[in-house]
Amino acid sequence: MWFTIILLQLLPHCTLSVHCPGGCVCDIRGSVKCTGDITAVPPLNPTTTFLLLLNDTQIKLLEERSFQPFHLLLRLRITHSSLDTIHPEAFYDAEQLRSIKLSSNALSVLPPKIFSDLSSLEQLQLDNNQIVSISSGLFEGLLNLTELDISKNHISQLDPDVFQNLTKLNILNLAGNRLRKLAGDIFHNLTQLKILALSSNQLETLESGLFDSLNNLLVLMLHKNQIHEMAPQIFWHMPALQKLTMSGNKLQYIPPRSFYYLPNLTHLTLYKNPLISLPDQLVGHMPRLQELYLYETNLVTVPSNLFANMTGLTGLYLNLNDNLTSLPKDLFCCLPKLNKLSIRNNNLLELHPDIFSSLPSLQILLLNKNKLWTLPEQIFRHTPRLRTLDLNNNHLRYLSGDVFLHADTLTVLSLSGNRWNCDCRILGIAEWIQENPTIVNDSEKGVACLEPYQLQGRPLQSLTHEDLHCGQTTYMPSTSVAAKVTSSPTTLTIARKDTATSGTTGTAPVSTSVLPLTSTPATTSLFSTTAEELYIIKMVDYNNQLGFYNTIVLEIGPDIVHNNHYNGWVYLWTVPSTGLFSGFMMALHIVLLVVGVVIIVASWCALYRLHEVMWTLGEVALEGHYQRIITKTYKF
Numbered sequence: 001m002w003f004t005i006i007l008l009q010l011l012p013h014c015t016l017s018v019h020c021p022g023g024c025v026c027d028i029r030g031s032v033k034c035t036g037d038i039t040a041v042p043p044l045n046p047t048t049t050f051l052l053l054l055n056d057t058q059i060k061l062l063e064e065r066s067f068q069p070f071h072l073l074l075r076l077r078i079t080h081s082s083l084d085t086i087h088p089e090a091f092y093d094a095e096q097l098r099s100i101k102l103s104s105n106a107l108s109v110l111p112p113k114i115f116s117d118l119s120s121l122e123q124l125q126l127d128n129n130q131i132v133s134i135s136s137g138l139f140e141g142l143l144n145l146t147e148l149d150i151s152k153n154h155i156s157q158l159d160p161d162v163f164q165n166l167t168k169l170n171i172l173n174l175a176g177n178r179l180r181k182l183a184g185d186i187f188h189n190l191t192q193l194k195i196l197a198l199s200s201n202q203l204e205t206l207e208s209g210l211f212d213s214l215n216n217l218l219v220l221m222l223h224k225n226q227i228h229e230m231a232p233q234i235f236w237h238m239p240a241l242q243k244l245t246m247s248g249n250k251l252q253y254i255p256p257r258s259f260y261y262l263p264n265l266t267h268l269t270l271y272k273n274p275l276i277s278l279p280d281q282l283v284g285h286m287p288r289l290q291e292l293y294l295y296e297t298n299l300v301t302v303p304s305n306l307f308a309n310m311t312g313l314t315g316l317y318l319n320l321n322d323n324l325t326s327l328p329k330d331l332f333c334c335l336p337k338l339n340k341l342s343i344r345n346n347n348l349l350e351l352h353p354d355i356f357s358s359l360p361s362l363q364i365l366l367l368n369k370n371k372l373w374t375l376p377e378q379i380f381r382h383t384p385r386l387r388t389l390d391l392n393n394n395h396l397r398y399l400s401g402d403v404f405l406h407a408d409t410l411t412v413l414s415l416s417g418n419r420w421n422c423d424c425r426i427l428g429i430a431e432w433i434q435e436n437p438t439i440v441n442d443s444e445k446g447v448a449c450l451e452p453y454q455l456q457g458r459p460l461q462s463l464t465h466e467d468l469h470c471g472q473t474t475y476m477p478s479t480s481v482a483a484k485v486t487s488s489p490t491t492l493t494i495a496r497k498d499t500a501t502s503g504t505t506g507t508a509p510v511s512t513s514v515l516p517l518t519s520t521p522a523t524t525s526l527f528s529t530t531a532e533e534l535y536i537i538k539m540v541d542y543n544n545q546l547g548f549y550n551t552i553v554l555e556i557g558p559d560i561v562h563n564n565h566y567n568g569w570v571y572l573w574t575v576p577s578t579g580l581f582s583g584f585m586m587a588l589h590i591v592l593l594v595v596g597v598v599i600i601v602a603s604w605c606a607l608y609r610l611h612e613v614m615w616t617l618g619e620v621a622l623e624g625h626y627q628r629i630i631t632k633t634y635k636f
C-alpha cells in the first residue's frame with residue numbers, strides 16, 4: 001500500500017528526470033518549473049513542454065528565437081528575475097503561445113514589434129517592471145488578447161491607437177503608472193472590456209466620451225489619481241457597472257447627475273476628495289448599493305436627497321468631515337435597510353428632531369466626536385432597533401431625561417468626554433443613568449460635571465436634588481454678543497464680551513470670531529464657541545440679501561433685552577433673567593417707583609399750596625378794590 005503510493009509519487013519524476021535540466025522540476029503534464037542560478041532558457045524536451053515557469057532566476061536576456069524549438073509551449077512565465085532585455089525576435093515562431101507573464105523584472109524598453117506574431121495570445125502580463133513607454137504598435141497583432149496587465153510601471157503617456165486592435169480585451173490594468181492624460185478615444189474599440197483599472201496614476205481630468213464605448217464594463221477603478229475635473233455624463237454608458245472607485249482624488253465638485261444610469265452598482269467610493277459641495281441631483285436609482293463611504297471631504301453640508309436613490313444601503317459612513325456642521329433634516333429619509341450609520345468625527349452642532357425618524361432598521365449609530373451641545377428630546381422616537389449609540393466627546397451640556405424613552409433596545413451607550421453642566425436641568429439624564437447603570441459603558445471613564453466649579457468631576461449618576469440646589473436661582477453672567485456682516489468677502493463677525501466690564505455700546509469687543517459665509521442658503525447656522533459660552537446665531541437670509549439688522553436671531557444664549565446699532569455693529573446685550581443683578585434691578589425699580597410717587601404727591605401738595613396762596617392774594621386784592629370803591633362812594 002505505502003509502497004504503491006510512494007512509487008506513484010516518484011514515477012513521473014523518475015521517467016522524466018532524464019530530460020529535466022538542473023535547477024528545474026518537470027512533471028508528467030508537461031510543466032517545467034525552474035529557479036535559481038540559471039541565466040538562459042534551459043534546454044527542454046520540445047515534445048513535452050506545455051508550461052514553462054522560470055521564477056527567481058538570473059536570466060537577464062531573452063535571445064533571438066528563444067522559444068522556436070518548443071512548438072507545444074502554451075504558457076510562459078519569467079518572473080522575479082533580472083530580465084531587462086528582450087531581443088526583437090525573441091518570440092519568433094512561437095505563435096501558439098497563449099499566455100506570457102513577465103512580471104517583476106527589470107524591463108524598461110520593449111522592442112516595437114516584439115509581440116506582433118502572437119495572434120493566439122490571450123494573456124499578457126508585464127506588471128512590476130520599469131517600462132517607461134509603449135510604442136503605438138506594440139499590441140497591434142494581439143487580436144485574441146483578453147487580458148493585458150501593464151500595471152506598476154513608469155508609463156507616463158499612451159498613444160491613442162495603442163489598444164485599437166484589442167477588441168476582445170476583457171481586463172486592462174494600467175494602475176500604478178504615471179499617466180497624466182488619456183486621449184478621449186483611447187478605449188474606443190474595447191467594447192468587450194469588463195475590468196479597467198486606472199488607479200494610482202496622475203490623471204488630472206476625465207475627458208468627455210472616454211468611457212462611452214465600454215458598454216460591458218463591470219469594474220472601473222479611478223482611485224488615487226489627481227482628478228480635479230470630470231466631464232458631465234462620463235459614466236452614462238456603462239449600464240452593467242458594478243464597482244466604481246473615485247476616492248483619493250482632487251475633486252471639489254462633481255457634475256450633476258454624474259452617477260445616473262448605473263442601476264447595478266454595488267460599490268461606489270468618493271472618500272478622500274476635497275469636495276466642497278455636491279449637486280442636488282447626483283445619484284440615480286441605485287438599489288444594489290449596500291455601503292457608502294463619504295469621509296475626509298471638505299463638505300460643509302450635503303444635499304437633503306443625496307441618499308434618496310440608494311434605497312438598499314445597510315451601512316453609511318459619513319464621518320471625518322471637519323467642515324460638516326449641519327445635516328438636512330430629510331437626509332436619511334429613504335433608507336429602510338440602514339443598519340449602521342456613522343456620522344462621527346464631524347463638526348456637527350445640532351441635529352434636527354426628525355433626522356432619524358425613518359430608519360426602522362438602524363442598530364448602530366455613531367455620533368461621537370462632534371460638537372453637539374444637546375439632543376432634541378424626540379430624536380430617537382422612531383428608531384425601534386437602536387442597540388449601540390456613541391455620544392462621547394461632544395459638547396453635550398444637557399440631555400433630556402426622556403431622550404431614550406423609546407429606545408427600548410439600547411444596550412450600549414457611551415457618554416464620556418462631554419461638557420455636562422450640572423444645574424437642575426441635568427437631573428433627568430442623571431436619574432436615567434442611575435436607573436440604567438449597565439447601558440452606559442464608559443461611566444467610570446468620566447460622565448461627570450464640568451460646571452459649576454464646585455461640582456466639577458462629580459459623576460452624573462451620583463447627583464441629587466440637594467447637590468444641585470434645585471429651586472434656587474443660579475447666577476448667570478451678563479454678556480453681550482455683537483455681530484457684523486461685511487459684504488465682500490461675505491463674513492459674519494461675532495464678538496462676545498462681558499457687559500460686567502463694559503456696559504456701553506461702541507467699545508471694542510473682547511473676543512471675535514470671523515465666520516466666512518461662502519454660500520448664502522436661506523438659513524445658515526453659525527456659532528461662536530469662545531470661552532465656555534456657546535451661542536448659536538442664525539442668519540436668516542431674506543431675498544438673498546445679507547441685511548442684518550432684523551435678521552440675526554440669537555437662538556441659544558441668554559435672553560436679549562436690548563440691541564443697538566453702532567458703527568456697523570449690532571450689539572445685542574443681555575441682562576440675566578434671574579440672580580443678583582435682576583434682584584438689584586427690581587429693588588431699583590421699586591425705589592424709583594416710590595420716589596416717583598413721592599414726587600407726584602409732593603408736587604400735588606405744592607400746587608395746592610400755591611393755589612391757596614394765589615387765592616388769598618386774589619381775595620386781598622379784591623378787598624382793596626372794593627374798599628377803594630367804598631371809599632370813593634363815601635367820599636361822594
Ligand SMILES: *[C@@H]1O[C@H](CO)[C@@H](O)[C@H](O)[C@H]1NC(C)=O
Pocket residue numbers: 055056079080
Ligand atoms: C517567485 O520568487 C519570488 C521571489 O523569490 C517569491 O517571492 C515567490 O513566492 C515565487 N513565486 C512562485 C510561484 O514560486
Ligand SMILES: *[C@@H]1O[C@H](CO)[C@@H](O)[C@H](O)[C@H]1NC(C)=O
Pocket residue numbers: 119120121144
Ligand atoms: C482566437 O480565439 C478564437 C476563439 O476564442 C479562436 O477560434 C481563434 O482561432 C483564435 N485565433 C487565433 C489566431 O488563434
Ligand SMILES: *[C@@H]1O[C@H](CO)[C@@H](O)[C@H](O)[C@H]1NC(C)=O
Pocket residue numbers: 139140141161164165
Ligand atoms: C489591426 O488589425 C488589423 C486586422 O484586423 C490589421 O490589418 C491592422 O494592421 C492592425 N492595425 C493596427 C494599427 O493595429
Ligand SMILES: *[C@@H]1O[C@H](CO)[C@@H](O)[C@H](O)[C@H]1NC(C)=O
Pocket residue numbers: 164165167185188189
Ligand atoms: C478601431 O477603431 C478605429 C477608430 O478608432 C476604427 O477605424 C477601426 O475600425 C476599429 N477596429 C476594429 C477592429 O473595431
Ligand SMILES: *[C@@H]1O[C@H](CO)[C@@H](O)[C@H](O)[C@H]1NC(C)=O
Pocket residue numbers: 239240241264
Ligand atoms: C444587472 O444585474 C442583473 C443581475 O445580476 C442582470 O440580470 C442584468 O442584466 C444587469 N443589468 C445590466 C444592464 O447589465
Ligand SMILES: *[C@@H]1O[C@H](CO)[C@@H](O)[C@H](O)[C@H]1NC(C)=O
Pocket residue numbers: 260261280281282283284285305306308309
Ligand atoms: C433618483 O433616480 C431617478 C431615476 O434615475 C431620478 O429621476 C431622480 O432624479 C433621482 N433622484 C435624485 C435625488 O437624484
Ligand SMILES: *[C@@H]1O[C@H](CO)[C@@H](O)[C@H](O)[C@H]1NC(C)=O
Pocket residue numbers: 276298300322323518
Ligand atoms: C474646510 O476645512 C479646511 C481645514 O480643515 C479649510 O482649510 C477649508 O477652508 C474649509 N473649507 C470650507 C469651504 O470651509
Ligand SMILES: *[C@@H]1O[C@H](CO)[C@@H](O)[C@H](O)[C@H]1NC(C)=O
Pocket residue numbers: 388389390412413414441442445
Ligand atoms: C462603549 O461602546 C462604544 C460603542 O460600541 C465603543 O466604541 C466604546 O469603545 C465603548 N467604550 C468602552 C469604555 O468600552
